[in-house]
Structures are given as C-alpha cells and as structure tokens.
Amino acid sequence: MSENKYWLFKSEPNNYSFSDLLGEKDQTAEWDGVRNYQARNLMRDEMRIGDHVLFYHSSTKIPAVIGTATIVKEAYPDFTAWDSSAKYFDPKSDPDNPTWLMVDIRANQEFTSQVTLQDIKQNPSFQHMLLVKRGVRLSVQPVTQQEYEEIVKLGMS
DNA sequence: GCCAACGTTGGC
C-alpha cells in the first residue's frame, strides 16, 4: 500500500526556515499563508496525514532541499487570513466559507548535506520536477516517490 | 536589484 503522496514545500528561510520548524513544540507547524488557488486545492484535495514532504529553502543564497517533514494535520481554515495584522490578511476570506486553507507539518529529518537547486538541475533523475520547470512557482508541489527517495538519499549521504 | 513568468484584478 503506497497511499502516501510526496510533496515539496517551499519556504524562504528569512521568513521561516527548517531550523524554525525544528524549534517548534513537537517540531510541528501550521503551514499558513498559502494564497494561491492551485496550491490550496492540492492541500484540500490531495494531502493526507502521513504524506511525505521535502522542505525547500527558496529566495536564498543557495536554494536547496534541506530536510524532510510529514503531514500531520489535513487541510483546515487558515485563520491568519482573518487577522488584519497578519502578513497574509485577506479581507475577502469569509469565516463561514474560508477561502484559504492550511495543513500542519512535523519535521522528520534534517539532511546531513543539502541538495541544492543546482544539484537537482544537473541530475537527469530530476528533469521532470516542477521545481526546475520554467515558470512554475507553486509553493507546494507534488513530487514522485522516486524523486523523493532519490533526494533523501542524496541528502543523507 | 533585475526581470521573466505567472496570477489576479478590474474596466469595459
């Protein structure tokens, strides 16, 4: 039974890093702030408890996958959308019919060696990853089991 | 800081 799916989550380490996740209680965090419909639909329709996540640092000197995490709570309303002081406040999200959702993730393992974007681009195994496709900016995106396992192998080598 | 690529908004 390979029901679990595989994902890549992007985060800007200046904003939220894997270390921040490791520092959380239970090493668990709400993945709030997703304000893109395609990403939301993936969270709502596809992500399930136990799914595997590659944690990727974007918009940083060396963009790289730096660890793994697990989905521990399925999609539920992103209440930060209703907080006018929050960064991703969205006055159009109705509390009775929330526009935006989030999942919770828990840190799994921190890589002993980062798998950089450059590594990924240079490795033919990863040529089909959305991450290296031109113009794909999804902040949460699916990866295949093979891609996931290969990146973990590189990261823990 | 630049800019290509994309998503969203809003006038019509």
Added chain:
DNA sequence: GCCAACGTTGGC
C-alpha cells in the same frame, strides 16, 4: 469574457 495593468515569485 477579454485583456491591460499590476503585483508576486524566485533565480540569478
């Protein structure tokens, strides 16, 4: 429903 203008993403 079209599409120009604008904002955002994210690598470089």
